[in-house]
Amino acid sequence: MYYIIILYTTEQAITNKRVVFKNGLIARKTEEMNLNRVETVEVEQSILGRIFGYGNVKLTGTGSSFVIFKFVEDPLEVRKSITEALSE
Numbered sequence: 040m041y042y043i044i045i046l047y048t049t050e051q052a053i054t055n056k057r058v059v060f061k062n063g064l065i066a067r068k069t070e071e072m073n074l075n076r077v078e079t080v081e082v083e084q085s086i087l088g089r090i091f092g093y094g095n096v097k098l099t100g101t102g103s104s105f106v107i108f109k110f111v112e113d114p115l116e117v118r119k120s121i122t123e124a125l126s127e
Contacts, residue, residue, distance in 0.1 A: 049062040050062070051108045051109075053121060060108060073100075077125060093113075093114065094111060
């Protein structure tokens with residue numbers, strides 16, 4: 040039940056200018072990073088993640104900031120989309 044609530048109260052988005060991660064039902068946490076600040080894009084997949092096609096995408100920005108998109112469907116495609124957006 041806990042994971043279902045987390046799933047439905049989490050928003051992850053990539054726009055042409057920034058990446059946004061929001062979660063929380065009562066208390067809300069929002070993390071944003073401008074795309075021009077992203078330095079690295081990492082994909083983390085467990086064995087089950089590789090089998091079922093999900094994983095985490097970690098965006099590291101300048102300094103020590105980072106945003107993690109968790110349980111993303113097809114994380115390699117997401118990484119590809121982000122790197123293409125960064126090169127534009």
